[in-house]
Amino acid sequence: MVNTVSTVEPVGNAVPDLARPRPGTTTVKDTPGYTVFRWVNATVLVLVAAVTLYPFLNLAARAFSSEAAIRSGDVTVWPIGFNTTTLMSVLEQDLFWRNYLNTVVYTVVGTAIAMALTTTFAYVLSKKYVKGRMLLVGFAVFTMFFTGGLIPNYILVSELGFKNTIWAIVVPQAINVFNLLVMKSFFENFPTELEEAAAIDGLTTYGIFFRVVLPLSKAVLATMVLFYAVWFWNSWFPAFLYMDDPQMYPVTVFLRNIIAGATGTGEGLSDIAVQIGANVKAVTMLLTALPIVCLYPFVQKYFVSGVMLGSVKG
Amino acid sequence: MAQELRGTESWGLALRKHWRLYTFAILPIVWFVVFRYLPMAGNIIAFRRFRPGGSIFGEEWVGFYYIERFIQDQAFWQAFQNTVIIGALTLVIVFPLPIILALLLNELRSRLFKRFVQTVSYLPHFMSIVIVAGFVFELTSLDGTVNRLVQLFGGEPVSFMQQADWFRTIYVSSEIWQTVGWGTILYLATLTTIDAQLYEAARIDGANRWQQTWHVTLPGIRPTMMVLLILNIGQFMQVGFEKIFLLYNTLTQPTADVISTYIYRVGLTSGQLSYATAIGLFEAVIGLVLVFSANAISRRVTGSSLW
Numbered sequence: 318m319v320n321t322v323s324t325v326e327p328v329g330n331a332v333p334d335l336a337r338p339r340p341g342t343t344t345v346k347d348t349p350g351y352t353v354f355r356w357v358n359a360t361v362l363v364l365v366a367a368v369t370l371y372p373f374l375n376l377a378a379r380a381f382s383s384e385a386a387i388r389s390g391d392v393t394v395w396p397i398g399f400n401t402t403t404l405m406s407v408l409e410q411d412l413f414w415r416n417y418l419n420t421v422v423y424t425v426v427g428t429a430i431a432m433a434l435t436t437t438f439a440y441v442l443s444k445k446y447v448k449g450r451m452l453l454v455g456f457a458v459f460t461m462f463f464t465g466g467l468i469p470n471y472i473l474v475s476e477l478g479f480k481n482t483i484w485a486i487v488v489p490q491a492i493n494v495f496n497l498l499v500m501k502s503f504f505e506n507f508p509t510e511l512e513e514a515a516a517i518d519g520l521t522t523y524g525i526f527f528r529v530v531l532p533l534s535k536a537v538l539a540t541m542v543l544f545y546a547v548w549f550w551n552s553w554f555p556a557f558l559y560m561d562d563p564q565m566y567p568v569t570v571f572l573r574n575i576i577a578g579a580t581g582t583g584e585g586l587s588d589i590a591v592q593i594g595a596n597v598k599a600v601t602m603l604l605t606a607l608p609i610v611c612l613y614p615f616v617q618k619y620f621v622s623g624v625m626l627g628s629v630k631g
Numbered sequence: 632m633a634q635e636l637r638g639t640e641s642w643g644l645a646l647r648k649h650w651r652l653y654t655f656a657i658l659p660i661v662w663f664v665v666f667r668y669l670p671m672a673g674n675i676i677a678f679r680r681f682r683p684g685g686s687i688f689g690e691e692w693v694g695f696y697y698i699e700r701f702i703q704d705q706a707f708w709q710a711f712q713n714t715v716i717i718g719a720l721t722l723v724i725v726f727p728l729p730i731i732l733a734l735l736l737n738e739l740r741s742r743l744f745k746r747f748v749q750t751v752s753y754l755p756h757f758m759s760i761v762i763v764a765g766f767v768f769e770l771t772s773l774d775g776t777v778n779r780l781v782q783l784f785g786g787e788p789v790s791f792m793q794q795a796d797w798f799r800t801i802y803v804s805s806e807i808w809q810t811v812g813w814g815t816i817l818y819l820a821t822l823t824t825i826d827a828q829l830y831e832a833a834r835i836d837g838a839n840r841w842q843q844t845w846h847v848t849l850p851g852i853r854p855t856m857m858v859l860l861i862l863n864i865g866q867f868m869q870v871g872f873e874k875i876f877l878l879y880n881t882l883t884q885p886t887a888d889v890i891s892t893y894i895y896r897v898g899l900t901s902g903q904l905s906y907a908t909a910i911g912l913f914e915a916v917i918g919l920v921l922v923f924s925a926n927a928i929s930r931r932v933t934g935s936s937l938w
Binding site for chain 1: 642655658666736764774820904
C-alpha cells in the first residue's frame with residue numbers, strides 16, 4: 318500500500334474520510350460530507366443537553382410561578398407571576414424539615430455502616446494469598462444475580478424488629494456488590510511494597526490497613542462515600558415499606574406522598590387541591606434535588622473514576 | 632511466598648497466619664448470610680404456608696399449591712406479558728442509545744463542548760426515582776410542556792398518565808432520559824483504548840469515516856457491549872419496579888402492571904405472602920437462567936463474558 322491519504326479519490330457517496338481527529342494531529346481537511354455530519358452532530362448533542370436540562374429548568378420555573386400561570390400551561394423555563402409564597406409555605410412545614418433531617422441522618426449513618434463493611438471486606442477479597450478468596454468473591458457476586466425477593470426480605474426485616482427504625486433503611490442495603498468490586502480492584506493495585514515495609518516496621522494487619530492503606534486511598538474512599546451517600550439520599554422504597562410513622566419518613570417519601578396525592582386518579586381531591594399540589598410539588602422536588610444538583614458539578618469526576626475502576630475485570 | 636499466593640496451605644495454617652485479616656471478613660459475611668442468603672432461603676415459603684408471626688420459613692408443606700395457583704391466575708399472565716413487553720422495549724430501545732451517544736460524543740473536537748454534554752447527560756442518573764417520577768408527572772400533566780407542544784401542533788391535550796396506551800412510551804422515554812447519558816461512560820472509556828494504528832491502517836485501505844466506525848470502532852467496543860448486554864438481560868425481569876410503582880395507577884394498570892408490582896399488591900396489599908413469594912421466586916429463577924444463558928451464548932459466539 319503506497320497510497321498516501323491525500324491521493325485517495327472520493328468515489329460516489331463512499332467518501333474516504335481522512336481526518337479522524339486526534340489532539341494535535343488534525344491537519345488533513347475534512348471532506349464535505351464529514352463537515353455536514355459535524356454540524357448535524359453538534360446540533361443533535363446540543364439538543365440532547367437541552368432535553369436533559371429542560372425538566373430541571375421547568376421545575377425551577379414552576380416552583381416560583383403563580384398557580385394561575387402553571388394552570389394556564391404557560392410556564393416553561395422562566396417563572397411567570399414570580400412569587401416565593403409556595404417556597405415559604407413548604408419551608409414553614411415542620412414535617413418537611415423533620416423528614417429532611419431524617420434523610421440527612423439516614424444518609425450519614427447508612428454511608429458510615431456501608432463504608433465500614435465494604436472497605437474491610439474488599440480489603441480481604443483483594444489479597445491474593447487469602448485462602449478461600451474466590452469462594453468469598455463468588456459468595457458476594459452471586460447475590461447480584463439472585464436475590465430473595467420482596468416478600469422474604471420484608472418478612473426478615475419485620476421479624477428482626479427493624480420496622481419503624483432507621484435500621485430498616487440502612488442495614489439491608491449496607492453492601493453494594495458493585496461498590497465492593499470497585500474497592501477490591503483498587504486495593505488489588507495498591508503497591509504491596511508499602512504494606513510489606515509497614516509489616517517490617519512491626520505493624521499488624523490492622524495497623525497496615527488503618528494507618529497505611531486507608532490514608533493512601535482517599536480518592537477512592539471519597540468516590541465510595543459519594544456513591545453510597547447518593548444512594549441513601551435518593552432511597553425511598555425501604556422507608557415507604559417499613560415506616561408507618563410520618564415523623565420517621567425521609568424527604569423522598571414526603572415528596573412521594575405529595576406526588577401521589579396530587580396526581581393519583583384524583584379521587585376525593587378537588588381541583589384546587591390538585592393545583593396547590595402542583596405548586597407545592599415543584600418546590601418540594603426542587604428542595605429534594607437541590608443538594609445533589611449543587612454538589613454534582615464538583616464531585617462528578619469522582620463518580621466517573623469510580624465507574625472506570627469498577628470496569629476493571631476481576 | 633509463591634506457595635502462599637496460590638493459597639495452598641491448610642485452613643488451620645491460613646487462619647492462624649492471617650487471623651487478623653479474616654476478622655475483617657466476619658461482619659460482612661454475617662451481613663451477606665443474614666440479608667442476602669437468608670431471604671433466598673426464605674423463598675421456601677413459596678412451598679410452605681406462612682403465618683404472620685410464625686416462622687419465617689413457614690409452617691407446613693403445601694407442595695406446588697401456590698405455583699399451580701399463579702399458573703392459573705389471569706392477572707399474573709397479564710403482568711408477565713407486560714413485563715416481557717416493557718423489558719424487551721427497554722432492551723431494544725434503551726440499550727443501544729448509549730452506544731450511539733458515545734460514538735457521537737467521540738466525534739466532537741471541542742473538549743469543552745464534549746465535557747459540557749457529558750456533565751449534563753450524567754446528571755439525571757443521580758436523581759432519586761421519586762424526582763424522576765415527579766418530572767414525568769409535571770411534563771405530561773394537562774398544563775405540562777408536552778401538552779403545550781401537542782397544542783402547538785394543533786392537537787387536543789391528552790391526560791397521558793391516565794391512559795394505558797401511553798404508559799409504555801412514557802416509561803421508556805423516562806428511562807432514556809435518566810440512563811442514556813450515564814450509560815456512555817464505559818463506552819467512552821473503551822473508545823480511548825482503541826489502537827490509533829487501526830484507524831491509520833483502515834484509512835490507508837481507503838475506508839471512509841463510516842467504514843472506520845463500522846470496522847474498527849464497533850469491534851473495539853464489542854466486549855464492553857456484550858458485558859453490558861448480559862447484565863441488562865439479567866435485569867430483564869426486574870424492569871424498573873420502583874419507577875413503575877410510582878407512575879402507574881388503576882387506569883394504566885392493563886399495560887403498566889409488571890410482575891414486581893403485582894407481587895407487591897398480592898403480597899403486601901392483600902397479605903398473601905406465600906403466594907407472592909411463589910411468583911417472586913419464579914421471576915428470580917427466570918432472571919438467573921437468563922443471565923447464565925446470555926453469558927454462555929456470548930462466551931461461545933463473541934468470546935466475551937462476565938465469568
